[in-house]
Amino acid sequence: MVGGQQVLTLWFAEGSTCWITWRWEGEEDAHASRLDPALRQTLLNFYEQALPNARPAESAEEALNRALSGPLASPQESADFGARLADGLLPTELTQALIRRSGNGAERVCMKIHVSPTAARIPWGLLRIQTEAAGNQRALLLDFAYVAIAIPRNASRLAKRRDKEASRLRVNGTRRGVVAVIDPKVPGYPPTSALGSVLGPPQDNDELAALLGRRTGNLIPTATVFSELARRSDLDRRWLKSVLPKASAFLYVGHVSVGQDLTSSGASSALHLCCVDDTGQHDPLTAGEILSDEEFVFPEHVAFIGCGSGTDHTFLEPMGLSLAAHLRGAQYVIAASWTIPTDSYLPSTPLRRLILAADEALDSSNPARAMNLWQRDRAEAWFRDGHVKDTPLLWAAMHTFVR
Structure with a gap:
């Protein structure tokens, strides 16, 4: 039990x-x-x-x-x-x-x-x-x-063996900050392009401004209004490695790339941060890099709100961002098993409601239970009213991965 x-x-x-x-x-x-x-x-x-x-x-x-x-x-x-x-x-x-x-x-x-x-x-x-x-x-x-x-039993055993090292690398003391990467600017991609904005131009009265209200003084990066939190251009892999050990949770909202067929490797699944390579081209952060870099230390609670961020198990050899996070210290990872529609395509704001639900779940001692209760409420509303704001195309996509 x-x-x-x-x-x-x-x-x-x-x-x-x-x-x-x-x-x-x-x-x-x-x-x-x-x-x-x-x-x-x-x-x-x-x-x-x-x-x-x-x-x-x-x-x-x-x-x-x-x-x-x-x-x-x-x-x-x-x-x-x-x-x-x-x-x-x-x-x-x-x-x-x-x-x-x-x-x-x-x-x-x-x-x-x-x-x-x-x-x-x-x-x-x-x-x-x-x-x-x-x-x-x-x-x-x-x-x-x-x-x-x-997650697969061999990955779970490996993750548990690595937990001691992850604990050593985490910053001493109570980890209270929440790392929130919200719709980061991808270098070289205008807002309306393929890797452009997923939330649209940030407004300080945005529904997601509730993230700041819930986490006054505990957000990383520091922000006082929503426009200072979303669409930032300074959140790269170096910054991420430096702040994750200080955090109690990690919320990512943005673009995710995954392989398109079973012959692809889940290690190529990637987060699109504000990173560039030596030539100035955009350089995504892959699951493979997270696995190979011991400086990555994830908090125990993680949410990747991005298209296909939880497709690790669709590959013949399971791998992806969820497993990479588990193998770097995470205990619970909330992620999407298919493409998530943005609010620009739907009436109301179901994506924003999903983001806020995931953020609240990260505060729970059991994020899987918290997400299930929210999904249960959404299902009840969908079967009762049939409103597109409760479409299962969003809430039913979310899985919580555990060891």
Whole structure:
């Protein structure tokens, strides 16, 4: 148990067939079930149709318009898909045990999931499980469990071995500052270009000014108004290495680059800071560099709010920004499993609401639980009202990675 909470661990494996294995912590017996071979194609079709990841020759706007008319376009379509997905992924034996052991949701279970490449982008917050083995009543999986994505066991063991060194390198004393990199200026890219602004021109009355109100005196870099925090041009890798050891959390909002297919390397996944190389060209900070540079010491709580920042497990050899952060000291990493639409493409401000939710989760002793509760609220609002401000294209994209 974790703090008195029951822990259920799931493993997905895929090859010529797909399997799920699960075990309750503290019990020797494991359970396994072969999944329908068609499930893999169902997931791939969903990713192709429903997610706003741009296809070849498709613009970002075209990709979003496609997604807004796909399987997540309406509450009913989302509910139907979430039910089909739950039935395909989670055997009845598992879900009934989950409901029973959670006291019908009175004490949510901690569910840690080891995903396979195809399962890496599953929107767990949308899954709707049957509440009775032979009935038609359904409820959200998040009514009975807090869901987190577990990093590979070999990476977890390595991260724990490195924790002692990370503790030594951290600045002594209480770490109270939060490093906030908010829409940094990428050298050589105008605001409306491919690596331009994700939030638009910073205004001091921006909704995200709440970041300063919540963290008076505890923000790194120091800022008194939002326009001093966003769209900065002085936040490079040297600066980042110097401030992370002083911090209790790291919030990144900006561009992320990832490989586009399974043959790519997750080590090339990158944050786009304000860095240039010796020739003056923009020089992204890759996961591989973070791994190879021992001067990088991450705080325990991290959030990467960028397109595909949490796609580490989609690669045949899992790697990416989330795993790199874990291997440099992080315990919880909030990240996105697909492309996140910006507020410029949608009415209301769902991206800003997501950023504020992630920031609040970083303050929690258990960011995975905090994000799940927020996602549960968003799901309830979406299924009730169907307003685009609650579209699952944003909130369902977020996973919290744990050891």
